[in-house]
Amino acid sequence: xxxxxxxxxxxxxxxxxxxxxxxxxxxxxxxxxxxxxxxxxxxxxxxxxxxxxxxxxxxxxxxxxxxxxxxxxxxxxxxxxxxxxxxxxxxxxxxxxxxxxxxxxxxxxxxxxxxxxxxxxxxxxxxxxxxxxxxxxxxxxxxxxxxxxxxxxxxxxxxxxxxxxxxxxxxxxxxxxxxxxxxxxxxxxxxxxxxxxxxxxxxxxxxxxxxxxxxxxxxxxxxxxxxxxxxxxxxxxxxxxxxxxxxxxxxxxxxxxxx
Amino acid sequence: xxxxxxxxxxxxxxxxxxxxxxxxxxxxxxxxxxxxxxxxxxxxxxxxxxxxxxxxxxxxxxxxxxxxxxxxxxxxxxxxxxxxxxxxxxxxxxxxxxxxxxxxxxxxxxxxxxxxxxxxxxxxxxxxxxxxxxxxxxxxxxxxxxxxxxxxxxxxxxxxxxxxxxxxxxxxxxxxxxxxxxxxxxxxxxxxxxxxxxxxxxxxxxxxxxxxxxxxxxxxxxxxxxxxxxxxxx
Numbered sequence: 416x417x418x419x420x421x422x423x424x425x426x427x428x429x430x431x432x433x434x435x436x437x438x439x440x441x442x443x444x445x446x447x448x449x450x451x452x453x454x455x456x457x458x459x460x461x462x463x464x465x466x467x468x469x470x471x472x473x474x475x476x477x478x479x480x481x482x483x484x485x486x487x488x489x490x491x492x493x494x495x496x497x498x499x500x501x502x503x504x505x506x507x508x509x510x511x512x513x514x515x516x517x518x519x520x521x522x523x524x525x526x527x528x529x530x531x532x533x534x535x536x537x538x539x540x541x542x543x544x545x546x547x548x549x550x551x552x553x554x555x556x557x558x559x560x561x562x563x564x565x566x567x568x569x570x571x572x573x574x575x576x577x578x579x580x581x582x583x584x585x586x587x588x589x590x591x592x593x594x595x596x597x598x599x600x601x602x603x604x605x606x607x608x609x610x611x612x613x614x615x616x617x618x619x620x621x622x623x624x625x626x627x628x629x630x631x632x633x634x635x636x637x638x639x640x641x642x643x644x645x646x647x648x649x650x651x652x653x654x655x656x657x658x659x660x661x662x663x664x665x666x667x668x669x670x671x672x673x674x
Numbered sequence: 675x676x677x678x679x680x681x682x683x684x685x686x687x688x689x690x691x692x693x694x695x696x697x698x699x700x701x702x703x704x705x706x707x708x709x710x711x712x713x714x715x716x717x718x719x720x721x722x723x724x725x726x727x728x729x730x731x732x733x734x735x736x737x738x739x740x741x742x743x744x745x746x747x748x749x750x751x752x753x754x755x756x757x758x759x760x761x762x763x764x765x766x767x768x769x770x771x772x773x774x775x776x777x778x779x780x781x782x783x784x785x786x787x788x789x790x791x792x793x794x795x796x797x798x799x800x801x802x803x804x805x806x807x808x809x810x811x812x813x814x815x816x817x818x819x820x821x822x823x824x825x826x827x828x829x830x831x832x833x834x835x836x837x838x839x840x841x842x843x844x845x846x847x848x849x850x851x852x853x854x855x856x857x858x859x860x861x862x863x864x865x866x867x868x869x870x871x872x873x874x875x876x877x878x879x880x881x882x883x884x885x886x887x888x889x890x891x892x893x894x895x896x897x898x899x900x901x902x903x904x905x906x907x908x
Binding site: 485488490508510511513514515517520521523524525533534537538565567568581585 | 808810812813817825906908
């Protein structure tokens with residue numbers, strides 16, 4: 416992680432502090448499967464994610480990476496099995512402690528600041544508290560000068576930064592990212608990675624997918640490798656890239672993907 | 675041919691001199707149709723959005739029914755409203771028959787299905803694009819409705835214009851429930867029908883020109899505002 420840049424992004428008197436509440440983690444997936452069109456697309460996933468690490472989900476196209484993220488985040492319901500947020504208090508909606516950034520962000524046809532305001536409103540943040548939080552995340556993501564611009568007029572990289580700012584504003588304990596830099600140029604990719612690292616440094620758990628192996632090597636603490644809808648291994652990143660446990664992962668890393 | 679030329683000349687004279695009976699008829703027509711469209715928007719936008727987002731048994735049947743209602747024959751709507759509002763009808767005590775209010779009610783019934791059906795389609799399409807993001811932000815289908823309607827605002831303008839076209843052009847419903855009473859319930863379309871049957875083509879043509887011009891002006895104004903706003907917000 417690029418510590419210098421990360422600290423530049425962090426304002427000392429930030430309105431957003433570390434997520435200091437009791438955490439909803441660990442996340443436990445128990446035998447989670449997902450079927451669509453008579454096919455089993457995600458097959459019997461069982462894993463636990465607890466520490467505030469950066470977990471990268473790797474695998475080829477169609478392996479089930481995005482589905483896994485959506486199942487964990489609750490956007491899809493498992494066909495069998497269940498996803499449990501073990502730390503969530505009784506009556507607490509774990510979704511409110513999570514955020515997700517998609518490959519192509521959906522921005523509302525409003526200004527940049529209003530997009531963040533909408534997310535805060537959905538999270539029940541009082542009207543009076545919102546402007547401070549909005550200014551803060553816009554500053555942290557370098558979007559302050561665009562605050563009043565229509566969100567859809569931003570460039571691709573800026574749109575993704577706004578999606579991150581919008582997620583950041585809600586102080587998620589867990590951030591899911593589905594190939595957030597897949598359609599960005601190197602400079603925008605770098606900026607987005609820095610924002611993700613800063614959020615992680617402040618205590619947000621990162622769970623993301625990518626096709627960019629170099630990116631995974633730079634930022635992952637842990638890798639979950641998925642092949643054909645099955646979790647082949649969940650390995651510390653360094654070990655995964657040096658000595659993958661599964662043959663499928665070794666083939667994937669060598670670029671000799673088996674279909 | 676000279677009849678038509680003569681009619682055009684007379685029509686233009688009426689327009690240029692701002693003929694008072696013409697102005698009265700035009701004003702009432704606009705009041706009735708715009709009120710009906712406003713009511714239809716209030717009912718149709720949330721109704722259409724709800725049909726797009728909520729899943730319940732019989733939804734598909736309801737959607738088909740709503741789409742079919744877009745083709746409701748105005749005379750039939752007029753007849754039903756007439757029966758309901760007439761002395762012996764269930765709402766006869768209100769004494770609304772042959773008043774502008776009766777015409778607004780009839781036109782609202784004609785326009786609401788158009789606004790609701792088109793809204794449903796627009797919002798359903800938008801929900802495909804927005805659903806995951808909005809749900810991720812913590813929105814439920816019910817709480818997403820205002821945001822979806824707001825983001826669909828440029829497309830929905832067309833739905834509202836379609837509704838206005840329906841209201842301003844129809845003659846059957848307002849004729850039956852309004853009665854085409856001079857100075858009370860005479861609109862452009864009912865007056866045209868009357869003047870043609872009387873043989874006063876000039877007034878009929880003048881009214882026709884005004885009706886089409888107003889429709890064009892409203893559509894042109896709306897379109898240019900929409901274009902500019904859409905360019906600004908993408």
